[in-house]
Amino acid sequence: MSRLLLQPIYAVLYLTLQAALFGQMVVFGVAIPQLYLMFLIMLPLQISLGFSLLIAFFYGLSYDLLTQTAATGVGSFAAVFLIAFRELWIQISIPKIYYNTRQDLELQQLPMNQFLIYMIPLLFFHQLTYYWVDSFGMEGFGMVILKSFAGTVYTGILSLILLVLFYTGRKS
Amino acid sequence: MERVFDLILRFRNLILFLLLQGISLYLIIQINTRHNIVFGELAQNLTSSFQESRGRVFAYFNLIDENDKLLYQIKEIRQEYLKVRDELSLYKNQLPLRLEYRLIPDSLLPSEEFKFIPAQVVNNSLDKSYNFLTINKGYLNGVRKGMGVISEEGVLGQVVSVTDNYAMAMSILNKNFKLSAKIYQENFFGSLSWSGGSPEYADLEYIPLHVNIKEGDTIVTSGFSSIFPEGFRVGIIEEFEEKSEDGFYKIRVKLNSRPGNAYHVYVLSNMHRAEIDSLEKRISTYQ
Structure with missing residues (x-):
């Protein structure tokens, strides 16, 4: 329960770090680390889907307003999509041996390789949605793919470092 | 009513999802000029192509009516033509008084002297x-x-x-x-x-x-x-x-x-x- 109460603090922390630090670490003009997404990816499944969607919406919107990297609304759109897709993706990517019901699933308890299988496609899916909606058909699809790919790799690597540093007690 | 409520409750997450995405899109389109332009064009293209196809389909179904109308018009024109032809022959008899009639270029009146x-x-x-x-x-x-x-x-x-x-x-x-x-x-x-x-x-x-x-x-x-x-x-x-x-x-x-x-x-x-x-x-x- 206490972990759920910590979520607002996480959210603020992620967004602040994203705006102040990660957002500045752009590489080659295409790879932008969106580490703030870790908050949504790690969002406890004890929170109902409906509420998760609402959280994602406001979280994404806050990101938009705070960083102004894309058009307002793009962040929230992609974030809500991420949460919706996550619901499906959990059932596909995480074997049932790790949980009985949705509420039982502890994402932090997943082995690293399993966690990566869960996280990387989610990230990529989000990035794709984000850049596609942002370009809105104005940019070539190749550019959208490139940005999504670069963003996913960059964010993935950084989040791995973060995970290794801060999340301990993982089952191996 | 209860069923409706049940249905809403059952699909509440989907409804919420669509609602939130709708708001996001609304924000994107309303606040951002670039998206606004693109979306405007897209919507216009969609509407006009839809209208065009609809117009074609309706035009096809209206063909019978159109045919009737055309036939009616042909009938009217034919009657008008007969009337004018009669009038013309009437005037032809009074030709000396109708100078204008005689002023038709000779190509139209080949037998003219x-x-x-x-x-x-x-x-x-x-x-x-x-x-x-x-x-x-x-x-x-x-x-x-x-x-x-x-x-x-x-x-x-x-x-x-x-x-x-x-x-x-x-x-x-x-x-x-x-x-x-x-x-x-x-x-x-x-x-x-x-x-x-x-x-x-x-x-x-x-x-x-x-x-x-x-x-x-x-x-x-x-x-x-x-x-x-x-x-x-x-x-x-x-x-x-x-x-x-x-x-x-x-x-x-x-x-x-x-x-x-x-x-x-x-x-x-x-x-x-x-x-x-x-x-x-x-x-x-x-x-």
């Missing part, structure tokens, strides 16, 4: 006793000495001199001009001439007293000369008096043509002129 050469008046006099008018068609256009000149309104004069590109015509307002004319209603002919004075009036002579005439009767060309065909309108009887001493009327005719206003004129080329002349010459040898 006269060919019309359109010309414009470039110089014109009214104030002299012997008035002339100059037109911009000459020998090269087929204009020859002796040809008649008319306007849409009536007789204007006769060509007296021709150069390559110009011709000079003796105006109806020339004391030397004589025109063989007749009273249309009575079919008696006389000689029309202008005695000077008002350019609106001329005199018709040699109409015998036994002819029953009245004011307003129409004077037309007699067709006795090869210059003007029969039935061209000249004017109407303004007033007349009986001159018992020589047995003829003295008729004042209000001229139909107004040489002062004439601009678009026609030179009348009689296709049989040479034939008529040679014939008349042959006769004159017996006189």
